Amino acid sequence: MSSFAPNKADDVAIATIRTLAVDAVAKANSGHPGAPLGMAPVAHVLFSRFINANPKNSKWFNRDRFVLSNGHACALQYVLLHLLGYQLSIDDLKAFRQLGSKTPGHPEAGIEVTTGPLGQGFANGVGLAIAQAHLGAVYNKDGFDLINNFTYVFTGDGCLMEGVASEAASLAGHLQLGNLIVVYDDNHISIDGDTAVAFTENVEQRFLAYGWQVLHVDNGDSDLASIYSAIAEARKEKGKPTIIRLRTTIGFGSREEGTHGVHGSPLKADDIVSLKTKFGFAPDQSFQVPQAAYDYYAEFGKRGAALETEWNSLLASYGQKYPNEHAELTRRISGELPAGWEKALPIYKPTDAAVASRKLSEIALTKLAPVIPDLLGGSADLTGSNLTKVKGSVDFQPPSTGLGTYAGTYIRYGVREHAMGAIANGLAAYGGIIPYVATFLNFVSYASGAVRLSALSNHQVIWVATHDSIGLGEDGPTHQPVETAIALRATPNVAFWRPADGNETSAAYLVALKSNKTPSILSLSRQNLPNLEGSTVEKAARGGYVLHEEDNEDLTIVSSGSEVSIAVEAANKLKAEGIKTRVVSLPCWLTFDQQDEEYRLSVLRSGAPILSLEALSTAGWQKYSHEQYGLPAWGASGPYLKVYEKFGITGSNIAKVGKQVVDFYKGKSVVSPLVKAIHL
Amino acid sequence: MSSFAPNKADDVAIATIRTLAVDAVAKANSGHPGAPLGMAPVAHVLFSRFINANPKNSKWFNRDRFVLSNGHACALQYVLLHLLGYQLSIDDLKAFRQLGSKTPGHPEAGIEVTTGPLGQGFANGVGLAIAQAHLGAVYNKDGFDLINNFTYVFTGDGCLMEGVASEAASLAGHLQLGNLIVVYDDNHISIDGDTAVAFTENVEQRFLAYGWQVLHVDNGDSDLASIYSAIAEARKEKGKPTIIRLRTTIGFGSREEGTHGVHGSPLKADDIVSLKTKFGFAPDQSFQVPQAAYDYYAEFGKRGAALETEWNSLLASYGQKYPNEHAELTRRISGELPAGWEKALPIYKPTDAAVASRKLSEIALTKLAPVIPDLLGGSADLTGSNLTKVKGSVDFQPPSTGLGTYAGTYIRYGVREHAMGAIANGLAAYGGIIPYVATFLNFVSYASGAVRLSALSNHQVIWVATHDSIGLGEDGPTHQPVETAIALRATPNVAFWRPADGNETSAAYLVALKSNKTPSILSLSRQNLPNLEGSTVEKAARGGYVLHEEDNEDLTIVSSGSEVSIAVEAANKLKAEGIKTRVVSLPCWLTFDQQDEEYRLSVLRSGAPILSLEALSTAGWQKYSHEQYGLPAWGASGPYLKVYEKFGITGSNIAKVGKQVVDFYKGKSVVSPLVKAIHL
C-alpha cells in the first residue's frame, strides 16, 4: 500500500456512486446531492484501498469504523453499502427517504452511528477511536494485535463549526489517538452560501493547535493518487489523530457545481441528463450500475471476509495462550455481563447512616468496577464532586504523559459536556464497553444533542448526574436544575432515575446495566439522604412502588429522589393527625411505565387523591398525580436547608399541603390518573 | 495611558481585594477563593487604569462592559463592585451566598450578565462587542463617537474548553471585533487538578487560527506593568479581538497556592491567618478595607461620573445636529418600542391561502423590520430554511470582507447554535437591540444552556425555531423534535409559542416584542397551514382561546400549531355524527397561565372531557386536558403527510379517538383540569 495503483474500474466506480446518489435524491424528490458528488472520489479510494470490513458480517469486531459525520450526505453512504455488498438492495436505494425504508433521511443505524445533527459524528468518531485504543491496550499481547482497527470520519464545514466537534478535537489531540483519521470535505459551501460569510478561521492551524497531524489534498475531485497518499500518511502517524483537508467541489458534475444551490435539493431533470452524459452514463436511465463497478467492489467483500477469517484464527490461538483474557474479551464482545455481577450491588438497611446519593453511586461503582471491566468512566472536570473515580483506578491517558495508560478506565473529559456525551455514544457503539460519564444534572443539558442520539440509537450510556436540585444550595439557580428532569423524561428511551436512598441507587445501577439498548441518567443528590424503611432493590427496580402502605388511605404522596424522605416525614405528621397517607416512590418513569397495568394501578390506585412532590418543575407529574407540589420557578442561592424551607419543601409544610388536598377532594370520587381512555 | 504609572496604593488595593474575597468565602463557608486570589492584580489594573464606567449609574450606555465568564470567581466581582462604589455594601459581602442576598453563589445580575455555567460569559462578551460595533456603525457620526466602549471578559480554562466559547471565538475572529478584549486566567488548574490531564492544546495558536490578536503576560501575580502594557496593546488593535494569556497562580498567597485544593473550598483558618499576615493585614480581623484602598478607588467613581457627564453633553449636541438619529437612539436605549409599531403586524382572513408558519414569520419580520430598527436577526446557517433574512437587509459583516457592514442587521452565525444563543443574550444585555436568532426547533436544544440563562436573566431574545415537528418529513427522527417543546415550556420565563396560522403568528410576534423581560421561542412549521375561522391576533395574544365554540359540548380538543387545523377537521367530522366538539387553540402556555382564572376556566371548562392533540410528546399536556394524543416515541422519515398518517394524526383518526374519549367519560362528572387544590 505504499503508493497508489490505479485500476481501470476507478472512474466507472466513482461515476456510479455519483449517479446513484443523484438518482436516489431525485426519486425521493428530497435530499442532498452536493456532498455525495463531491466526496465520491475519497469514499471510493478509502473503501477500495484501505477499509477493512466484511459486508457479510457488518459486526466483525476488528473492522475499521466509518462515520459520516455530515449525515445529510447519507445517499453516499447508502450507495456505498449497496455497492460493497452489504444488505442494502437497489430497491432500498429507490426507497430513499420513504416511510419504513432502510434508507431514511439521515442515517439511523448501520455503519456505524446515527448522524445528521452536525458535529455528533465527529465526536462519536473520537469515542470509537478511544474504544479501540483502550481495548487494544487491555487485550492485545505480543504477537496478538487483535484490536487495531482505524476509525475514519468524513466531516463537512458544518460539523467543524459546531462546539461539540471542537471539544472532541481538543480532547482527541490530548489523547494522541493515532488510529483516528478525519477527512474534512472543504468545499467552501454551507447552507448560507460561501463559507466566507461566517467560517474564515484557519482550520489547519486550529487542528495543529489541538495537536493533530494536518494534511491536505488540493484536488479532491479527481486526484486519486493524492487522496491515496494522504490517507496512507495518516495511517502511518501513530502518535496523533490526523485530519486531511480535502478541497472538493460541491455537486461536482452538476451544472450548479460549486454553489449552495446543489447542497440540499434534488438536481433538475436536465441537469441530471447533462451529468450522466458527462460521466458516460445513459442519460435517460436511472439507478444504473455497470457490472464493472459491482465486480470491482466485490474485491472489497472478498478481502474483508478473508481478513475476518484470519482474525478469527488469531483470536482462537489467543484463546489457547490467554484463556482468561479470551473469555473476558469474547464475553464483552457478546454484550453479556459477567454471571452473578448483580451480587456486587450494595444493599442497605434503614439503620445505615444517611448518605448523599452521589456518594451511594460512588459506593456502587466501587463494588461494580472490579466485577464489570466493561465500565469505562469519566467526568467533565467534576470528578471530586461527581465522585465517579473508583479508588485505585488508572487514568485513560497516552503513556507518554506519565499520567496513565490506554488501559486505564477513567477518562478526564475536561469541561466538555457535549463532546463527553457524544464520545460516550461512540464508546457504546464500538462494543465491549459500557461508558459512564458525569457532570452536574443541570449541565447534562449542554449535552442534550448527544443524549437524544444516545436514546435514538439505543446506546447504553450511563450518566452520573449529581447536584440534582436546589439541594446543591449555595451555587444557586444558575446550577439548580428545574426543567432538566422533564426534558429527559420526555425523551423517548431515556431512563431517568432519581433514587431516594441506597437501595434505590443500587436498583438504578441494576436496571441501567441490564438495559443495553437504553441510556440511563442517574439524578443524584449533593446532600445526605436517609435510608428508607420499605425500600428494596427489587421493588425500586420496577421504577415505582409503594414505600409506605396504608389501608383506606386519605392521601397518597408520590415523590422521587431527595424528596421521598420529606414525603415520609409529612406522612408521619399527617398520620398523627389521623390522616392516613401512603407514600409512593417513583424513581424512574420509563421503567414504571413498562410494568403491567395491574401493578401500576396498585401503586397509584383510585380512591384517594395523589399529591406529587419534587424539588423541580412540576411539569409532567400530572400524569401520575391529581395535585402537584414543586418549584414555582427558579431556585435560590443559600444553604440548602434554608432553600428547601423557602420553597416549602419540608415535612411540616407538605403535611399542610396534604391536608389542603384531602379537604379539596373530600366527598369526591377519585379515580387514578392512570385510568385513561387513550393509551399511546 | 502609554505606560504604566505605579501608584503607592496599588499593592494595598490588590491585597484588599484578595483578603475580602477570602473573608467572604470563609464567612459563607462556601465558594471559590482560588481565582479571585489569582486574578486580583489584573482586575485591579483593569478597573483602576482602563475601565470607563460610573458606579453611580451602572446603566450608563457607553460604559465599558465587563464579563466574569468564570462566574464561580464572583467573590472577586462583588468585592470590586463594593470597592468601586457600586451599590454593594460590606454587609452584602458578608451575606455572600446567603438566601436573598445581593451576592449569590454565581452572579445573577449586575455587571453585566449572569455567569457560572462555563463558556456562556465568553460568548455573551462576543454579543456585547457585536452590539457596540453595530450601534456604533449605525449612530456614530464624524465628531460624534458616541458608542465606542470596550468589552472586557475574564475567562478561565473551563470556559475555553467549552464548545460554546470555541464557536463564539471563531465567529468573533471572523467579525474582527476590535473592541473585544479577553483575559485568560491561565493558572494550569481546573477542578480535576492540573490542566495537563485534559487540556494540553495550544490555546494561543488556536486563537491565532480564529484570527485573534494573541498576547501574553508571564507573571500575572505581580507584574502590574506587563498587565498594563498588554491591555493597552489590546486596545490599540482595532481590526481583531484580543486574548491576553495571563499566567497566574491560583490561590496566590495561600499555603495551597497553585493547587486545585484552593479552587472551590474556603481556605482553612490558619491559612487565612498566614495569608493576611503575608499581605500585611491584621490576621485576626475580617473584612478589613484600608482607607487608602477606598480612597484610591474613589478616583474610579470620579472619572466615571465625569465621563458620563461629558458623554451626555456629546449626546445633547448630537441631538441638535442629528435630531432623528438622536430620537431613535434614545428611544432604543430606553427600551421603548416605536409608537404604533403593532399596526405593522399582518392580519389574515380564513380565505387567505395556506402558508407555512415559517413563511408567516418571514412576512411578519418583513413588515416589522422597517418599523423596529432594534431588530438584529440571524440564523445558524439555515437562512433559506428559517426564512429569517428580510429582503434587502444588509449582512452584519466587517466592511473589509465586502460582504456587508457593521450597520447591517443580519448576522451569519454559522452552524453555531449554542454560541448564537449566548451571543444573543449579550446583544440583549447591551441594550437598544432586540435580537432574533434561528435554527430548526430540534437544534434549539444544542443551545439550551444559553436559552436557560436568557430566561433566568430576563433577556428579550426571539428564537425563530422552524421545522417544528414530524411535519418536516423526510429529514426524519434525527431532526424531528419530540421532547423539545416540553423542555422549553417547563423552563421558567420562557414563552414557547406554537402558532396555528397567520393571526396566531402575528400574535406571537406581538407578545414576544412586548415582553422585554422574557425570551420567546416561536415554534414554526415547514408545511403549509390554513388560516383558521375564528383566530384573531387579539384572542391568540392571550396564549389560549376558544377557536370553535359549541354549547353543551360533548368534547373539547385543545391543540397547538400545525395540529389545530387537524383538530378542526376532526371536530367537523364529529359534528356530522352528532358529537358537539369545541376546539381550543393554546399557542403559548406561559401567556395563557398569566390570564385571570375566570378566563382560563372559560376556555378549558368543566362539563366535558378535554383531549389534547400535538404531533410531539404528550408530556405536560395533562395539565390542560384529561386525555392526550401525540407521538408515542420518535417520528419517522418520509413525506410528511404519510408520517402524519402513520401516527394517526389526521382528521379522521382524531375523530375516532375523540369518540373513544366521549364514550369513556359518558355519565361521569367531568371537572376542568385547571380546577386544583394547589396553585404554586
Ligand SMILES: [Ca+2]
Ligand atoms: Ca460544506
Ligand SMILES: [Ca+2]
Ligand atoms: Ca483554571
